[in-house]
Amino acid sequence: MEVKILSAKFKLKNANKITVAKKHGAYATLGKLFAMKPEDVIEEVKKSGLRGRGGAGFPAGVKWGFLPKNTGKPIYLAVNSDESEPATFKDRYILVKDPHMLIEGIIICSYAIGSHETYIYIRGEYTTQVRVLQAAIDEAYAAGYLGDSVAGHDFKLNVTVHRGAGAYVCGEETALLESIEGKKGQPRSKPPFPAVAGLYGCPTIINNVQSIASLPFIIDKGADAYKVYGTEKSPGTHLFGISGHVEKPGMYELPLGLPILEVIDKVAGGVWKGRKLKGIIPGGSSTPVLLPEEAQDVTLDYESMAAHKTMFGSGGIVVLDETVDIVALVKNLIDFYHHESCGQCTPCREGLGWMLKIIKKILRREGSMDDVLLLRELCDNIEMKTVCVLSAACTMPVRSYLDKFRHEFEAYVQDASASAQVKQE
């Protein structure tokens, strides 16, 4: 089932070094690129159907088309390498195993959108990764692929790495821009969208690492070759991260559209220790959970996930075996999002705090059915009433657990009322 488009060089030794990478085709598309008109590059990417791999799945070429023309302001590219959504661990393979593919993608994107300044926003925890990435950028400068004249063409491009420092919310694109500007990572209200007024108030495109790294293949081989993989509406391949209770967790490149259960069984070796499947988180911790029976006809693409009222997200699949305590899992999730709230919206800052208090109470077996219902009500009251969707990234999955595993919450509160009864007597 596995394919090797993005991961073609991952198994090669030292493919992070420019000499090795070049021997295996790195930067080979640049001749073709600079012979094309920028608008033709955008057209080709639109035709490929490439969708943003940061989670929302917005078509990359279409987003680039939103840039206003001739504003007289510089256009910025920000590459999102924050990779902080729990269960997501794909982009770092690109950073470490094939950083020149990313740099080549940055050149392609910059040329297409007319940008001469790129910032790669990388999460602060990626200490070893940032060293490899920076070394690759230095090599690209020395070899003339970055700097005043990219590959000898009349095109200037600077790439600067900007390190975050432990804030999940900075993966949100406008928080990311604030962070580059030196501020605390608090998302901006939209509109205006970054394409119109982004970094330093200038038109800005933000794309995920994997989105950008997909570009060399598309320009080199053409949109049609890319669309050979995946489905009609979700073309191409994706670096899926499979974690949790499987025999062979790991990162696997697969075409979109494969049946999720088959992937878990055949690619990731199935549920570990011969245990039974309890649930699947399909695309990072913020995506609603799927029950095994619901997952029967789910395929790994944006449309199938939406049809099953969940999301493709970041492609971080988490497998839960029969032993998982769902109430404890929900506490772990709420804890995360509450901790990462930037604090500017009351429903998020306070609401997630209340959700945490309630779930802890239920876990201590001191909760009542009213608490379970209140938790559910809070989800509805918080969602979509905030500046960014971090709060929804918490409430959407929590609601799914409350609805699909209600009996587990009930068991906790029944225990509570039983022990209260004992005390009374």
Next chain:
Amino acid sequence: MSDRSQLISTGKPFQYDKERDAEFERLIKRYPTRESMILPSLWLIQEQEGWISQEAIAYVADRIGTFASKVYEAVTFYTMYQLHPMGRNHLCVCRTLSCWLRGKQEIVDYLKNELGISPGQISEDGRFSLEEVECLGHCGTAPVVQVNGEFHENMDVAKLKALLAKLQ
């Protein structure tokens, strides 16, 4: 959000060493505004000293030409900036979903017992500090412990024991 409002004074002026000074000058050319240097400057301090003092914040504000309150805003928001000295070996255990599913609690319990400290504390001899952190982006090889910036994957108690013995 956690309370990170307290700054510690060393009583001594702060200055970048030569290498960091050069890096500051290289980076500042890359941004159209000087305030974009706030995060990179704080990283340079932390690389040099291991943590960020009140004097270092004043130094950076001065050097960038901005208000100390702007630097304070950033340093207190971003949790990876350490506002007090850490142990010589700083251990971060991932506490999030995939690591939780694959046994992070066993790792934390072992460390608490072995080091005699809880997450957020520093051992008395200054050899270790322990922290529980959120997803480290290595969920496929959970549970994960980051020690002085290096990732240790597929951790278990036996591996942890061997690792601790090597850390001075």
